Amino acid sequence: MSCDANRFVTWNVNSLKVRLPHVLRYLDEKRPTLVALQELKCVTEQVPTEPFAERGYQILAFGQPTYNGVALIAPNEWQAQEVHRGIPGFADDAARLLAVEWRIPAQTRPLWTVSAYFPNGQAVGSEKFAYKLRWIEALTAWLAALDPQRQAIFVMGDANIAPEARDAHPSWPEESIHVSSAERAAWAELVAQGFTDAVRICHPEEVLYSWWDYRQGAFRRNIGLRIDHILVSAPLARCVIAAGVDREPRTWQRPSDHAPVWVEWLPPTNMATQSSNSV
Numbered sequence: 174m175s176c177d178a179n180r181f182v183t184w185n186v187n188s189l190k191v192r193l194p195h196v197l198r199y200l201d202e203k204r205p206t207l208v209a210l211q212e213l214k215c216v217t218e219q220v221p222t223e224p225f226a227e228r229g230y231q232i233l234a235f236g237q238p239t240y241n242g243v244a245l246i247a248p249n250e251w252q253a254q255e256v257h258r259g260i261p262g263f264a265d266d267a268a269r270l271l272a273v274e275w276r277i278p279a280q281t282r283p284l285w286t287v288s289a290y291f292p293n294g295q296a297v298g299s300e301k302f303a304y305k306l307r308w309i310e311a312l313t314a315w316l317a318a319l320d321p322q323r324q325a326i327f328v329m330g331d332a333n334i335a336p337e338a339r340d341a342h343p344s345w346p347e348e349s350i351h352v353s354s355a356e357r358a359a360w361a362e363l364v365a366q367g368f369t370d371a372v373r374i375c376h377p378e379e380v381l382y383s384w385w386d387y388r389q390g391a392f393r394r395n396i397g398l399r400i401d402h403i404l405v406s407a408p409l410a411r412c413v414i415a416a417g418v419d420r421e422p423r424t425w426q427r428p429s430d431h432a433p434v435w436v437e438w439l440p441p442t443n444m445a446t447q448s449s450n451s452v
Contacts, residue, residue, distance in 0.1 A: 178414060178437045179206040183288070183329035183403055184422075185384075185431035189213040189220065189242070192429055195422055196246075199433065200228050203419075206248065208433075209288035209329040213242025213268075220244060235259070237268040243288040243330070245273055252276040254283060263311035267292070270312070280440060282325060287316075289330035297353045305333070309359040313366060321367030321406035325441075328368065328404040331384075331431065334360045336370070339380050340399035351398055368404040371436040375416040383418050384431045392423055401434045412438045 182205045186192040189210065196210070213220065213236045220234040231249050235258040236242035255274040259265055272287040289312065294305035319326060334356045335341040341352050348354065364370065372381065382397030391397060405413060416436040423432045 178439055180435060180437050181205065181207045181209070181286070181327055181329065181403065182419075182433045182435045183209040183211070183331075183401055184433040185211040185290070185331040185401060185429060187212050187214070187429040187431065189244070190215055191427065193221070193224070195425055195428070197224055197228070198425075199422060200225075200230065200246070205435070207286060208246040209286065209327075210244040210246065211242070211288060211290040211331045212240075213244060214239060215242060217268075233271060233273060235268045235271045241268045241290055243268060243271040243290050245271055245286055245288050247273075247275065247286070250278055260308070260311045260315050262315065263308070265308070269308070285319060285324060285326040287326070287328045287330070289328060289332070291331060291333045293333050294350050294356065296350055297348065297355070302350070302355075306355060306359055309356075309363060313359075313363040316363065316368075317366045323408065324406055325408050326368075326404075326406040327409070327436075329402070329434075331401050332360065333400050335398045335400055336360050336364075336402075339378075340382075342382070342396045342398065344396060345398065351400060364404065367407045369407075369410040369413075371403040371405050371413050371416040371438075372399075372418070372434065374405075374410065374413045381418050383434050385423065387430055401431055403434055403436045405436070405438070408441055409438060412441050414439060 215236050216238055217234050217236040222232055225232045229249055230246050232244055232246045234244040253273050254276050257272040260270050269290045275284045292305035292308050295301035335352050382399050383401035385392040385397040414437050419433040
């Protein structure tokens, strides 16, 4: 990684309590600038802060018992100017979205980062599927209001959608959950507001997965889905220098069923007054 580059990561950890040693190991070994977490499976008050502070990070969280939960791990010196827990204007009992507008030393423009855990949807045509589409519609409308054509915005998380056929293993049933036409259309509408898929900037044709079922040796056999994504708004798309899926943590003992997805980027010249402040 360039000394001037920022490395942002999104990771569905499938229980922060279980995977906290993995997250701390990842911070120690990779030294990312910012990490978006999903599926914390704990209340906000149970999210530890000290082990992150010891490493130079702060953690903002939005959690709830048993299910859901999102967080953002960022440098201590970054200042949170505006924080949204949940999609503004959308009534929802689930802890699925944390959005923060940051003021960053040496940068003249604010930066928005969003950690999102999209609803699973259960099955096409179900009530939970209808909720998933309503949730995405509300998120799309709110992000459009932020003006991604001009604002610096990262939308990171587990979208529970494989956007294209190559993002799902051929064995995955067509028109089933995660790959249905309705889900893909909703995702395309969100992206069309002014976002670009960071991984596809760097890997336009490669088959990549970010999730593998625990069962039937799916990871070993590479039977997976690419459902974890990092979207960058228009001012940032030209600043991406590398991106990918980090499969290594999926090989660790008691891993999450998701692998981290990452992007490296350089601040645009109209955002920074000097080299970016990476951790």
